[in-house]
Amino acid sequence: MKANIPEIPARYYLYLGEVLERENIHFKEILASIQMDYDMLIQPNALLTLDQVERLIEAVSQVSARSDLAVDLGMSLKLTSHAILGYGILTSPTIEVALRLVARYFRLIMPTFRMQYRHEHDQIDFIIQPIVSMRPKTLVFHLEAIAVGFHFTIRELLEKRMPAYHLYFSMPEPAHSARYQELKEARCHFSWEAKPSLRLRFPGEIAQRTLALADPYSLEMVESRCREQIRHFMTQGKVVDWVSMMLRESSDGIATLGDLAALLNLSARTLDRYLKSEGVGFRDLSQRIRHDKALEMLTQQALTVTQIAYELGYTDPANFTRAFKAIAKVGPNEFRLGLRQA
CATH class of the missing domain: 1.10.10.60 (Homeodomain-like)
Incomplete structure (x- = not known):
């Protein structure tokens, strides 16, 4: 694996396998053709390198001859697809708390991307950007799968009372753009900027909608587990990415080193030591x-x-x-x- 490139949860690509099997395309045969072991993928907490993911997407695209598989993958994802974080989303008291939780721990969903959450005035923005270099086909595949997956996740949270919103892609309009009509509430825009990214812009009124399964004790347990997993990722580097995201997201001022260290149950000195090991101090x-x-x-x-x-x-x-x-x-x-x- 390339230095400092995080590994990716394999569970999402098992859902891709289910999509292919519905098309009578044998997922295990594709895996065998690129020297990947299906039994390895189904292990709890299995991870894939970026190189493995890129070879898988290339092979799947060639065998299926379809450009819209990422749309089907996104549609197949549920809140429960996101392991412990999905449970935290469900037990949040409001949509805003749930969305901030997703942004804070997005690395646990897709470590090769970062997410920013902004709630300003009368609108809510999600901005998703890659943090590592990847092949164009891999980038587009993930942007589409993330966009569609979040559409249906938020729709599920809102119990299908989804407002119209705007969905912006940096990529050009794909050949299968008609599929986006299936996201009935989304107003899709392509080639919105040169930098690889995705933006979902919702009306701010959804922020304070309450969720039926709110449970503060379960949410506290989930956040504790997520913090432990983030601390594990720190041994792989990229602490700077997480701290930068938290600083960008903070409102009413800038979060302090102590604030962020407390989120991870670390001392401020320990968190700063992690940052300095990646070449930057917290103050700078x-x-x-x-x-x-x-x-x-x-x-x-x-x-x-x-x-x-x-x-x-x-x-x-x-x-x-x-x-x-x-x-x-x-x-x-x-x-x-x-x-x-x-």
Whole structure:
């Protein structure tokens, strides 16, 4: 396996096998053709390398001659497909708590991608991006499977009371784009930006909808298990990815090192040691993320500079101006003026 590339839960590709078998395509024969063992895949907590996944997707595409298998895979996924995290989603008190849980522990679902969750004003955004380089066919396959899977997961949570929402793909419109009509509430957009990514944008009103199976004690148990699994992933590297995601997601300021360490039942010193082993300290990473968030908010023009300062956790807007100027070499007002004149 390539250095620092995480392994991927095999369970999702078993669902792909079920899709193929319904088409009378023998999954075990495909696996044998690429020297993969079906008995290995069905072991609890089985993992695949990215190379194995790429060979599997290439072989499946050739044998099936279908471009839309990822759509069928996404449709076959249920909340229970996501192991312990799926149980946590079900036992969350509200949709917002469930969605934040997914974003926080998305690495347990698909370690080669990261997810950001944003709830701003009257809309909720999920943004999914790859964190490793992969073949174009593998990338497109996973973007489609994730998009369709989340559509039906959220639809299940909302007990089919799904609002219309927007689904943005970075990829060009596929030959099978008519299949997306099966996602009745989705308004699909293709080639929305050059960077490989996926965005699901929902109306903010769904955030506080309550869930029927809410159970605070079960949710606490799930989060404890998820934290343990994330700590296990830390031995594989990529702590920076998780911490960066948590910093980007945090609202009402930037999460502290102590805040994030507490989520993992670690000391702040231990978490910072993990980060430094990957070449970055928490303070530098936090300053970079805070600056990136400042740039995004200044570009959107929706808030004043003073409002942005408070949103980023500064108690004095003058401190925000000094910190921004130290990196950008101009103050936030000058930066925004330059955007208007460009």
